[in-house]
Amino acid sequence: MYRIASYLHLSANMNSGIDLQGTFIESLKDLGLSPGLAKLVWMPLPMLLMLIGATVGVLVAVWLERKISAAAQQRIGPEYAGPLGVLQPVVDGIKLVFKEDIIPAKSDAWLFTLGPVLVVIPVFLSYLIVPFGQHLAITDVNVGIFLWIALSSIAPIGLLMSGYASNNKYSLLGGLRAAAQSISYEIPLALAVLAIVMMSNSLSTIDIVEQQSGYGILGWNIWRQPVGFVIFWIAALAECERLPFDLPEAEEELVAGYQTEYAGMKFALFYLGSYVNLILSALVFSVLYLGGWESPIPMDRLAGWIGVSENTPWLQVITATIGITMTLFKAYFLVFTAILLRWTVPRVRIDQLLNLGWKFLLPVSLVNLLLTAALKLTFPIAFGG
Amino acid sequence: MNIAEGVQIVSFGILGTTMLAAALGVVLLSNIVYSAFLLGGVFVSMAGIYLLLNADFVAAAQILIYVGAINVLILFAIMLVNKQEDFSAVPKRWIRNGATAIVCFGLFALLGTMVLITPWSIAPATAVAVQDTVVEIGKHFFSDYLLPFELASVLLLMAMVGAIILARRDFIPEQLGVQQTALTLPEQPRESSAGSIASDEMPSS
Amino acid sequence: MFKILKQISDYAKESFQAAKYIGEGLSVTFDHMGRRPITVQYPYEKLVPSERFRGRIHYEFDKCISCEVCVRVCPINLPVVNWEFDKKSKKKKLNHYSIDFGVCIFCGNCVEYCPTNCLSMTEEYELATYDRHELNYDNVALGRLPYKVTQDPMVTPLRELGYLPKGVMDPHDLPAGTQRAGKHPEDIVEEMKSKASEEEKVN
Ligand code: SF4
Ligand code: SF4
Numbered sequence: 001m002y003r004i005a006s007y008l009h010l011s012a013n014m015n016s017g018i019d020l021q022g023t024f025i026e027s028l029k030d031l032g033l034s035p036g037l038a039k040l041v042w043m044p045l046p047m048l049l050m051l052i053g054a055t056v057g058v059l060v061a062v063w064l065e066r067k068i069s070a071a072a073q074q075r076i077g078p079e080y081a082g083p084l085g086v087l088q089p090v091v092d093g094i095k096l097v098f099k100e101d102i103i104p105a106k107s108d109a110w111l112f113t114l115g116p117v118l119v120v121i122p123v124f125l126s127y128l129i130v131p132f133g134q135h136l137a138i139t140d141v142n143v144g145i146f147l148w149i150a151l152s153s154i155a156p157i158g159l160l161m162s163g164y165a166s167n168n169k170y171s172l173l174g175g176l177r178a179a180a181q182s183i184s185y186e187i188p189l190a191l192a193v194l195a196i197v198m199m200s201n202s203l204s205t206i207d208i209v210e211q212q213s214g215y216g217i218l219g220w221n222i223w224r225q226p227v228g229f230v231i232f233w234i235a236a237l238a239e240c241e242r243l244p245f246d247l248p249e250a251e252e253e254l255v256a257g258y259q260t261e262y263a264g265m266k267f268a269l270f271y272l273g274s275y276v277n278l279i280l281s282a283l284v285f286s287v288l289y290l291g292g293w294e295s296p297i298p299m300d301r302l303a304g305w306i307g308v309s310e311n312t313p314w315l316q317v318i319t320a321t322i323g324i325t326m327t328l329f330k331a332y333f334l335v336f337t338a339i340l341l342r343w344t345v346p347r348v349r350i351d352q353l354l355n356l357g358w359k360f361l362l363p364v365s366l367v368n369l370l371l372t373a374a375l376k377l378t379f380p381i382a383f384g385g
Numbered sequence: 386m387n388i389a390e391g392v393q394i395v396s397f398g399i400l401g402t403t404m405l406a407a408a409l410g411v412v413l414l415s416n417i418v419y420s421a422f423l424l425g426g427v428f429v430s431m432a433g434i435y436l437l438l439n440a441d442f443v444a445a446a447q448i449l450i451y452v453g454a455i456n457v458l459i460l461f462a463i464m465l466v467n468k469q470e471d472f473s474a475v476p477k478r479w480i481r482n483g484a485t486a487i488v489c490f491g492l493f494a495l496l497g498t499m500v501l502i503t504p505w506s507i508a509p510a511t512a513v514a515v516q517d518t519v520v521e522i523g524k525h526f527f528s529d530y531l532l533p534f535e536l537a538s539v540l541l542l543m544a545m546v547g548a549i550i551l552a553r554r555d556f557i558p559e560q561l562g563v564q565q566t567a568l569t570l571p572e573q574p575r576e577s578s579a580g581s582i583a584s585d586e587m588p589s590s
Numbered sequence: 591m592f593k594i595l596k597q598i599s600d601y602a603k604e605s606f607q608a609a610k611y612i613g614e615g616l617s618v619t620f621d622h623m624g625r626r627p628i629t630v631q632y633p634y635e636k637l638v639p640s641e642r643f644r645g646r647i648h649y650e651f652d653k654c655i656s657c658e659v660c661v662r663v664c665p666i667n668l669p670v671v672n673w674e675f676d677k678k679s680k681k682k683k684l685n686h687y688s689i690d691f692g693v694c695i696f697c698g699n700c701v702e703y704c705p706t707n708c709l710s711m712t713e714e715y716e717l718a719t720y721d722r723h724e725l726n727y728d729n730v731a732l733g734r735l736p737y738k739v740t741q742d743p744m745v746t747p748l749r750e751l752g753y754l755p756k757g758v759m760d761p762h763d764l765p766a767g768t769q770r771a772g773k774h775p776e777d778i779v780e781e782m783k784s785k786a787s788e789e790e791k792v793n
Contacts, residue, residue, distance in 0.1 A: 150448040183454065340616055360605070
């Protein structure tokens with residue numbers, strides 16, 4: 001239990017870096033609250049921050065998706081709601097909130113309602129492990145990246161549930177496809193992650209970034225794992241059900257797959273879940289392969305050259321800001337590639353999808369894992385001894 | 386009692402109740418789909434209890450393997466086999482029932498004795514929360530729990546080979562494949578190279 | 591042994607080729623992102639249809655001689671020519687004429703072959719109705735002239751890309767009187783005439 005409480009730290013280490021939690025609790029104590037109460041007031045704040053952050057991230061991603069799709073098709077895209085249509089996702093969301101919530105006849109009302117919830121909650125929970133800086137993570141769980149893989153494996157149950165409860169054959173087929181797809185691509189995904197974990201000797205996302213730090217862009221794992229990152233990105237796209245792997249909701253075949261019967265807020269949950277998942281995958285990708293919060297030019301060395309001590313407060317603030325910006329920038333760059341990919345490649349067939357997963361990605365990722373192990377034994381300096 | 390302990394007790398109560406209720410639902414509900422979904426609930430609350438015991442890696446593995454793979458497979462099987470079947474009266478039914486009862490009672494007795502003989506109380510001084518659970522588990526796997534670990538891996542290997550052989554029909558002799566029952570679809574014989582390793586080997590994850 | 595190696599190398603080659611093609615596709619998509627949006631804010635802005643636009647057919651009842659050529663050349667025998675033989679004047683008397691635009695494919699054959707030129711193509715393309723039978727235009731409806739886009743005060747007329755002056759990509763706010771790039775048909779006719787007369791002089 002001691003550990004669960006300590007999971008909710010925004011800062012794990014007291015003596016260096018920005019300690020938001022400590023400062024906040026101190027100021028509450030100055031107001032005359034008892035230490036326990038002050039901690040209780042603090043505890044929901046990071047979670048709230050995470051929820052708001054994830055939702056805002058989704059709004060940005062939806063806007064980007066619409067604008068970039070429009071640009072790729074030589075259209076303008078949303079234009080009237082706010083400058084450049086930035087408020088369009090908000091408008092969409094409000095519309096969905098006020099829409100009638102329809103539960104189809106002869107459907108299973110309980111499972112129908114539970115399905116989207118089960119899809120969304122694990123995705124939001126996975127945000128816990130994303131670090132935005134050395135001390136800017138909601139938690140530093142030491143099974144970090146494994147927690148993400150485990151949580152993302154819950155979603156297929158929600159999809160199956162909503163597919164089954166909708167009383168619609170397209171929904172059922174969509175749900176089954178979604179489950180088959182996420183199970184088959186989870187294995188190459190996990191193996192690609194395992195190769196990274198092997199190099200950094202830790203499952204914690206913060207350690208994984210630490211291991212890539214120090215050499216700027218040259219130290220990022222993308223150079224050490226040229227095959228792994230391709231496997232990871234393909235598998236992550238399949239897990240997010242993005243084109244070319246959007247078979248579960250293939251419009252031309254299944255109307256909208258498991259979402260067919262959903263309307264209003266429940267549909268909005270699915271929509272939100274899929275975009276949160278996309279951003280989360282992009283964030284995890286940037287943590288695993290693109291050095292997380294590290295900027296292409298190593299910041300601490302730069303500071304050393306100028307002759308500023310690492311513990312100067314303003315330097316720490318700047319580093320934290322740059323870290324958050326870098327992480328978000330990398331993640332949204334990946335979202336951009338995903339959108340570009342969406343308008344470039346056609347959808348694969350279900351047999352091609354399973355062939356790609358089991359006959360191509362699985363063996364290749366196993367070979368990649370073995371190669372990484374061998375390289376780690378031969379060059380312990382470059383591949384994390 | 387401080388806040389942490391209070392939270393701990395409350396969460397244990399919630400997790401325990403949901404687990405028991407879901408487990409009872411799995412056994413008692415007549416709709417098999419509900420049972421399968423509730424099984425997922427049992428697994429998740431079990432993972433929560435692991436988390437309360439500071440076993441975070443085990444909790445994550447529990448979710449990944451039991452909820453993410455096994456439960457989904459069970460659901461898959463249920464949803465793909467959409468066959469209504471009425472139970473016909475089996476002669477000598479009581480033998481089966483009796484055998485089931487004996488096995489269940491034996492299992493219960495086994496677990497009960499295990500619960501009774503295990504020394505549960507750990508001296509608070511020695512119970513230091515293990516910081517790096519993964520490393521500890523790895524050490525145990527390759528020292529005192531080596532035999533069970535290896536046995537489990539051999540079992541999984543056997544399952545995987547079996548799944549591949551089932552999926553690649555060219556390994557099965559023709560005579561077996563020819564006879565058709567009402568449940569099998571007539572299929573073209575496949576070429577040896579095109580035999581696909583279908584998604585049957587999922588448990589190997 | 592070597593067979594397996596060859597298989598593996600072929601497979602790897604194929605994978606690299608596939609990756610290359612996906613990369614090429616991505617570059618095409620990326621290239622499209624920089625291009626001019628072709629969006630027209632439709633009810634407020636409309637494109638000026640080109641000269642040979644094949645829109646809804648216009649028909650002049652008085653010119654028609656009920657020869658039914660239009661019916662014969664139509665790929666689906668669509669125009670309905672309802673005439674009866676007037677014994678007194680020994681001529682066909684036209685009662686009704688109609689074309690169903692829900693079925694017409696706007697191929698223009700009827701317009702091309704009508705001996706009296708009573709059929710013509712207009713530039714009207716907004717044919718949405720609540721009932722498909724409303725698209726069955728009779729001779730009165732066929733005789734109406736469409737409203738020109740350039741004269742509609744509600745609408746900003748926009749030129750299509752081919753009608754913009756040289757180097758201009760944006761059809762908005764063109765100065766009045768700008769000409770499209772290239773020679774106009776009348777210029778070409780003029781040129782040909784002068785050339786012919788010159789040749790005559792030479793001869
Ligand atoms: S071809 Fe022309 S003149 Fe002849 S019937 Fe048709 S519309 Fe009338
Ligand atoms: S335009 Fe073509 S299809 Fe339409 S009425 Fe004339 S000939 Fe028939």
